[in-house]
Structure formats: C-alpha cells, structure tokens
Amino acid sequence: EQARAELRRLMEVELPASADEIARARSHGDLSENYEYKAAKEKQARLMSRINRLRADLAHARPIVPTEVDLAHISVGCRVELIDATGTKLVYSLLGPWDSNPEQGVISYQSPLAQSLIGRKQGDTVEMDGRVFTITAIGPGVSF
Incomplete structure (x- = not known):
C-alpha cells in the first residue's frame, strides 16, 4: 500500500x-x-x-497469505524469536521491503539479517554481531 x-x-x-x-x-x-x-x-x-x-x-509484488506460510522453517511472512546465552531475546517479522520497520522488529526479507535467517528451523543457531542466538520459535508474521 x-x-x-x-x-x-x-x-x-x-x-x-x-x-x-x-x-x-x-x-x-x-x-x-x-x-x-x-x-x-x-x-x-x-x-x-x-x-x-x-x-x-x-x-x-505478491501478498503474503498467513495461512499459506510454511512455519517448518523461517521464510517470508514468518515471525521469529531468538535468544542468546545471556537471555537477550530478539523478535523479528520477515516481510516485504515496503513493510520494513526495524524499530518495530519488522525487517525486509532482502536484508542481510533476514537472509541469514531464511531456511533455518527452530533450534538452529545463528551468529549476529559476534553473538550466537538460538531460534526458539517460528510463527506467523503478525503474532505468535
């Protein structure tokens, strides 16, 4: 829009x-x-x-249909929760470039961060800014 x-x-x-x-x-x-x-x-x-x-x-552009998002792994339309060893929790929704609002936790699927997450599954780890995060939840992009 x-x-x-x-x-x-x-x-x-x-x-x-x-x-x-x-x-x-x-x-x-x-x-x-x-x-x-x-x-x-x-x-x-x-x-x-x-x-x-x-x-x-x-x-x-194609609309994201929440009921069609595959939650078995991180993809466009997902919301992902990550936690590091200190208990720091991050939550991101991966949406389109026009929806991007990093301050609100909404990132473009084209961003380097999103690209490092796409395809990963719950329990996988990912390194960001020298810290290791574990993917603790994957849900629909709007809410868990």
Missing part, C-alpha cells in the same frame, strides 16, 4: 510539478545554456526512473 501511495504521489504531484518547472525554464529562452532547464529535465528523468522502478516492483 505504501508503494502504491508513493507511486500516486509521484505521478499526481511530483511529475506535474516537474513539467511546470520545465515549462517555466523553457520560457527563459535559449535552451543550450539554460541551467534551470537542464536541472529540471534531470529531475524529471530521476522521477521517471523512480516511477518505472515502483511500477516494476509492484508488478512483481
């Missing part, structure tokens, strides 16, 4: 504003030495690149 909102904002607000900037710069005359025009065109190119990337990402 966040990506769709960004795409809408880019297409409905940013892109028209960029076209206005280009038109304004074009009205200043000679385009060959018009820095304002060149800067506006470069900005428009960056916007179009971002729009195209979002469209491609959205075309490949």
Whole structure:
C-alpha cells in the first residue's frame, strides 16, 4: 500500500510539478545554456526512473497469505524469536521491503539479517554481531 501511495504521489504531484518547472525554464529562452532547464529535465528523468522502478516492483509484488506460510522453517511472512546465552531475546517479522520497520522488529526479507535467517528451523543457531542466538520459535508474521 505504501508503494502504491508513493507511486500516486509521484505521478499526481511530483511529475506535474516537474513539467511546470520545465515549462517555466523553457520560457527563459535559449535552451543550450539554460541551467534551470537542464536541472529540471534531470529531475524529471530521476522521477521517471523512480516511477518505472515502483511500477516494476509492484508488478512483481505478491501478498503474503498467513495461512499459506510454511512455519517448518523461517521464510517470508514468518515471525521469529531468538535468544542468546545471556537471555537477550530478539523478535523479528520477515516481510516485504515496503513493510520494513526495524524499530518495530519488522525487517525486509532482502536484508542481510533476514537472509541469514531464511531456511533455518527452530533450534538452529545463528551468529549476529559476534553473538550466537538460538531460534526458539517460528510463527506467523503478525503474532505468535
């Protein structure tokens, strides 16, 4: 949803504003030495690149169906609980890149941390920041 909102904002607000900037710069005359025009065109190119990337990402995005998540091992859509020898407990939900919110324990499946967890099972150990953690629980991404 966040990506769709960004795409809408880019297409409905940013892109028209960029076209206005280009038109304004074009009205200043000679385009060959018009820095304002060149800067506006470069900005428009960056916007179009971002729009195209979002469209491609959205075309490949698939919703996570909680009932279809395989909880036998860590995968996208899982919530994982880890504990180290000192009793420090960490809990992460592995979701898509747009859902990522590390402060809330939600990490992108593309992140190095998630990649080190994917495929592991309850009871496996994983090293993070020089500490060894044991996977104590795997559940659906929303809650245990």
